[in-house]
Amino acid sequence: MFETALRGSRRYWGLVVMLLVIIGLGFILYLWQLKVGLKITGMSRDVSWGFYIAQFTYLVGIAASAVMVVLPYYLHDYKAFGRITVLGEFLAVAAVSMCALFILVDLGKPVRIFNILLHPTFNSVMFWDMAVLSVYLLLNIVIGWTVLEAERNAAPPPKWVRPLIYLSIPWAPSIHIVTAFLYSGIPGRGFWLTAIMAPRFLSSAFASGPALLVLLALIIRRFTRFDPGREQIQTLAKIVAYCIIINVLFFLFEVFTVFYSQIPEHMRHFEYLLFGIAGHEKLVPWMWVSFVWMVLASVILVIPSARREHSILAAGCTFVIIATWIDKGIGLITGGFVPNPFDRITEYWPTVPEAIITLGIWAMGFFILAILYKIAISVKEEVVS
Amino acid sequence: MDINRREFLKRVGASALVGLLGGWEAVEILAPGQVEASYLQKPNALTAKRWAMVVDMSKMDQQTVENCIAACHHIHNVPDINDPRREIKWIWLEEFENAFPGQYQEHVARRFEGKPFLVLCNHCDNPPCVRVCPTKATWKREDGIVMMDQHRCIGCRYCMAACPFGSRSFNWMDPRPFIKKGYPEYPTREKGVVEKCNFCTERLAKGLMPACVEISKGALMFSDLAEPESGVREVLREHYTIRRKSHLGTNPQVYYVV
Numbered sequence: 001m002f003e004t005a006l007r008g009s010r011r012y013w014g015l016v017v018m019l020l021v022i023i024g025l026g027f028i029l030y031l032w033q034l035k036v037g038l039k040i041t042g043m044s045r046d047v048s049w050g051f052y053i054a055q056f057t058y059l060v061g062i063a064a065s066a067v068m069v070v071l072p073y074y075l076h077d078y079k080a081f082g083r084i085t086v087l088g089e090f091l092a093v094a095a096v097s098m099c100a101l102f103i104l105v106d107l108g109k110p111v112r113i114f115n116i117l118l119h120p121t122f123n124s125v126m127f128w129d130m131a132v133l134s135v136y137l138l139l140n141i142v143i144g145w146t147v148l149e150a151e152r153n154a155a156p157p158p159k160w161v162r163p164l165i166y167l168s169i170p171w172a173p174s175i176h177i178v179t180a181f182l183y184s185g186i187p188g189r190g191f192w193l194t195a196i197m198a199p200r201f202l203s204s205a206f207a208s209g210p211a212l213l214v215l216l217a218l219i220i221r222r223f224t225r226f227d228p229g230r231e232q233i234q235t236l237a238k239i240v241a242y243c244i245i246i247n248v249l250f251f252l253f254e255v256f257t258v259f260y261s262q263i264p265e266h267m268r269h270f271e272y273l274l275f276g277i278a279g280h281e282k283l284v285p286w287m288w289v290s291f292v293w294m295v296l297a298s299v300i301l302v303i304p305s306a307r308r309e310h311s312i313l314a315a316g317c318t319f320v321i322i323a324t325w326i327d328k329g330i331g332l333i334t335g336g337f338v339p340n341p342f343d344r345i346t347e348y349w350p351t352v353p354e355a356i357i358t359l360g361i362w363a364m365g366f367f368i369l370a371i372l373y374k375i376a377i378s379v380k381e382e383v384v385s
Numbered sequence: 386m387d388i389n390r391r392e393f394l395k396r397v398g399a400s401a402l403v404g405l406l407g408g409w410e411a412v413e414i415l416a417p418g419q420v421e422a423s424y425l426q427k428p429n430a431l432t433a434k435r436w437a438m439v440v441d442m443s444k445m446d447q448q449t450v451e452n453c454i455a456a457c458h459h460i461h462n463v464p465d466i467n468d469p470r471r472e473i474k475w476i477w478l479e480e481f482e483n484a485f486p487g488q489y490q491e492h493v494a495r496r497f498e499g500k501p502f503l504v505l506c507n508h509c510d511n512p513p514c515v516r517v518c519p520t521k522a523t524w525k526r527e528d529g530i531v532m533m534d535q536h537r538c539i540g541c542r543y544c545m546a547a548c549p550f551g552s553r554s555f556n557w558m559d560p561r562p563f564i565k566k567g568y569p570e571y572p573t574r575e576k577g578v579v580e581k582c583n584f585c586t587e588r589l590a591k592g593l594m595p596a597c598v599e600i601s602k603g604a605l606m607f608s609d610l611a612e613p614e615s616g617v618r619e620v621l622r623e624h625y626t627i628r629r630k631s632h633l634g635t636n637p638q639v640y641y642v643v
Contacts, residue, residue, distance in 0.1 A: 037576035038540075039557040044470035048545040048555055108540020108555065108577025115520040115539050126519040126543055187513050187633040188549020265487070341551040342483040346470065 001149055004378035005371045011223070012374060019367040026360010029353045030105055038108060041354040046346035047337040049106070051329070051358050056102035058208075058328040059365070060133070060179045061201060063095035065209020066140060067172030068239050074165055080231045083380075087220075087228065088213060089144035090372035092172075095209075096137040098365035103130075105357055125181045132175045139168045144372075152379045176201045183336065191269035191336040194257075200250045207243035208324040210236045211317035218314055220373070226380040237313055241301035244320050248294050251327075272345070273335045280338075280345045283331060290326035293319040429592035433609035435510070435529040436584055437638040438595075439620045440503055442496075444604035450478055450501040453597035453605065457582070460596050462573045464563030473554040475582040476505040476597055485629060497643070503597075503605075506531060506552040506582040507629060507637030514544035514553065523579075529610075529638060530584045540577040549633050553581045610638065 008016075033040050043050040069088035072078035104110050121127050143164055150157040177198045183189070184197035214236050217228040258266045271277055273287045297319035306312045334348045350358070388396070426432070457463070457476045466472045482489040484502040508531045514523050515531060522537040523544055545553045559576045567573070571587060574580055584607075585595035598605045608615035617640070620626070626640040 037556065037558040039471060043557070045472060045545075045554055046470070046551070048542045103541075106541070108542070108579075109538065109575075110540075112520075112537070112539045115522070115537055119520045119537070121519050121521050123516050124519040124543070125517065126541065130519070182543075183546075186517065186547040187635065188630070189546065336546070341486075341549055342479060343486040344483065 001145070001152065001375055001379065005374045007378075008374060012370075015370055016367065019363045019370065022363035023360050023367060026357045026363065029356050030360070032353065033105070033357065034110070038106075040351060042349050042351045044346055044348065046340040046344070047334055047348035049333050049337070050348055051350040051354055052102045052106035054329045054333040055358055055361070056099050056106070057179060057201075057332060058325055059095045059098045059102070060176050061205030061324070061328065062209045062212060063092040063099065063133075063136065064172045064176040064202070064205045065213070066092035067169055068206055068210050069213065069236070070165065070172075071169050072235070075169065078235075080229060080235065084213070084217065084228045084232050086144050086148050086376045087216065087373070088209075089140045090376060091209070091213060091216070091369065092140040093137060093144065093372060094365045094369035096133055096140070096175075097368050098361055099133060100137075101361045101364060102358075105361065125178060125185060129175075129178045129182060132171065132178050136168070136171055136175050139164055139171060143168060144376075148376055148379055151383060154383070173202055176205050183332075188341055189269075189336045190263070190265035190267075193266070194254060196250055196254055200247065200254070203243050203247035203250055204324045204327060207240050207247055207320050210243070211240045211320040211324075214240065214317045215314060215321070216373070218310060220377060224377050224381065225384065226377045233310075233313070234308065237301060237307050237317070240317060240320055241298065241307065244294055244324075245298045245302065247324070248291075248298055251291070251294075268339050268343070269335050272338050273331055277339065277345055280347050282347050282349060283334060286326050286330050290323045290331065293323035294327075297323065427590060427592070431589045431592055431594070433528050434611035435609060435638070436508065436589075436607065437529070437610035437617045437640065438508075438584075438598070439606040439617050439626070439640045439642060441604050441606065441620070441642045442500060442502070443642065444602070445501060445503065446604075447501055449601055449604050450503055452600045453503060454478070456596040456600045457585075459566065460568050460585075460588075461571050461583075462560075462564050462568050464560035465565050466560070466563045471557045473556065473560060473580065475554075475580075476503060478502065479504050485627065487630065487632070488627065502641070504550070504552075504629070505597075505639065506584075507550055507635070507639045508582075508584055510636035510638060511634060513547040513549070513635055517543045517547040519543065526586075530586055531581075532583060532586065533580055535572075535574050535578045535580060538578040540579065542579060544579055549630050549635065550637070553579050555579050 029040075041050055041052075066088035069081045069085050073081035073085050104113065107113060116127060116130055143161060146161045147157045180198035180201040183192035184194060186192065214233055217233050217236070221227050221233075255270065258270050261267075268277070272280065273283055275281070276284045297316045300306050300312060300316040300319070307316070338347065339345050454476055458465070458474075461475060463473050463475055478501045481493065481497045481500060481502055484504050508529055510525075510529060512523075512525055512531050515525050518524075519541060520537050520539055522534045522539070523531065524534075525531050540555070542555055545555060556574055556576045556578055561573050564573060585593070585597075588595060593599070595605075595607055598607045606616050606620060608617045610617055612618065620642060621640060624642045626642050628637045628640055631637060
């Protein structure tokens with residue numbers, strides 16, 4: 001099947017080359033970071049995690065969302081999604097690959113990464129996160145590839161793949177739950193110390209992932225001979241609509257609890273993010289944009305007539321993707337570290353090299369996605385003709 | 386002499402083995418028991434079941450604080466990086482309201498005002514940093530000291546997120562150019578690893594008190610919490626003491642007499 005990735009239009013190759021250039025740029029800057037250390041980033045003693053870990057967290061959500069196409073098809077026999085399960089699975093592969101890279105570039109001593117396997121530590125959530133993510137990556141590669149190959153050969157998928165598919169269904173939320181536990185299980189950071197962290201992660205994941213799938217499906221529909229299907233896109237849109245509404249609600253629950261209880265250790269972080277503290281308000285506009293766009297997207301996507309219009313749907317999904325990205329990719333990590341344990345404020349903003357390395361990894365993810373989607377679409381086109 | 390590759394490798398292997406065993410034997414003959422003995426504790430080492438520290442604020446003044454910081458940072462090769470975002474610190478100064486944010490009140494006793502509170506790793510009895518570390522690069526010794534292995538640390542900084550006391554520093558760059566006067570008896574660190582106070586384990590092993598305690602003229606006290614007659618226990622019996630963020634359940638082992 002892989003040979004289909006090596007034959008493509010000019011546009012396909014143009015995309016591949018563009019992504020490779022960005023990857024190369026990011027890689028060069030990463031080499032610099034390896035040489036001089038993480039001082040080239042905006043991170044500090046007080047905000048000791050930044051953009052890298054934030055992207056990791058966001059992308060775990062994107063990866064987890066594959067289950068939203070797999071589950072209806074395999075558990076509820078919702079036939080329509082049979083056409084697009086592979087799109088969800090391959091998106092998960094690309095997203096988890098990015099997660100792994102973001103963890104790698106965040107490490108101070110990346111050459112020692114295998115110490116996690118050499119000295120497995122079961123009380124560390126990070127160990128479990130690594131374990132569930134690795135297995136999830138393997139599951140999606142194997143399942144996606146095998147089922148697609150069967151489709152190409154006009155044969156039913158081999159029997160052994162079924163149990164793996166059933167395993168992948170609970171596995172998907174588990175990766176995001178464990179990732180939420182990274183934060184919600186530590187005592188001194190009031191912003192993260194909340195049981196609703198994992199539910200919030202899941203709701204934003206199941207909104208943002210399917211939203212990205214909708215956009216990708218619309219692009220595929222427009223530029224290839226494979227049509228993921230109007231019904232499929234509409235069902236995904238409904239999933240996005242209700243998950244983003246739940247996500248807004250979860251956020252408001254959190255806001256109520258911290259501002260009504262007035263416990264400083266929890267409230268100060270929200271104060272910083274939503275209003276700023278003593279002139280430190282770098283993230284305030286971002287957080288409001290994120291919140292307003294989430295609400296806006298909820299309204300757009302929940303109205304059936306608006307949702308059915310593909311241009312409005314695309315706008316709504318874009319709002320969801322950007323708003324949830326700001327929420328996790330910008331607010332979540334910095335918000336947990338500000339104010340610091342001494343109730344002092346050190347703000348964080350990524351530096352240019354840090355942003356380019358980040359962009360390089362995103363390009364790597366889209367490179368993997370482009371190759372995998374090219375294979376999937378070529379097979380689908382073959383089958384259609 | 387003609388030898389082929391296979392023969393050559395055989396001979397190299399054999400001589401390496403002989404060398405290894407020979408080396409061990411030679412040491413055993415010349416200084417019997419010395420190889421194993423070097424892993425054992427020296428007879429004059431200071432030991433305890435549970436080390437703990439008391440900071441007596443009635444005896445603490447600006448000069449003492451500065452001496453403690455200087456002594457510690459010198460003998461541990463802590464770099465002097467003049468940038469609060471990148472700095473490394475093992476023991477330093479905080480105002481009361483920053484060291485004890487939950488306990489601050491507007492009208493505070495006069496003896497607190499402007500008082501320099503020394504803060505350092507609390508060597509918690511239930512340390513969250515140890516709980517989260519994915520490689521056991523930070524761990525708790527039997528005597529309660531929370532240790533750091535800079536050769537195992539992968540620099541993920543999960544421990545820094547987990548520590549509620551901001552006690553940990555990360556080497557954002559090579560620290561060596563920033564060490565003013567090197568101290569050859571203690572290792573320097575590389576970029577990319579986390580470090581913190583180690584209650585001077587290297588000094589305890591030699592029978593010496595931690596450097597800050599030694600220079601503090603009685604303002605700092607260090608002894609065995611499990612020993613009812615120890616100095617720390619005596620102070621805890623006689624005075625009201627507070628600990629930083631004790632409500633978090635980490636059980637910090639640095640007590641402040643205020």
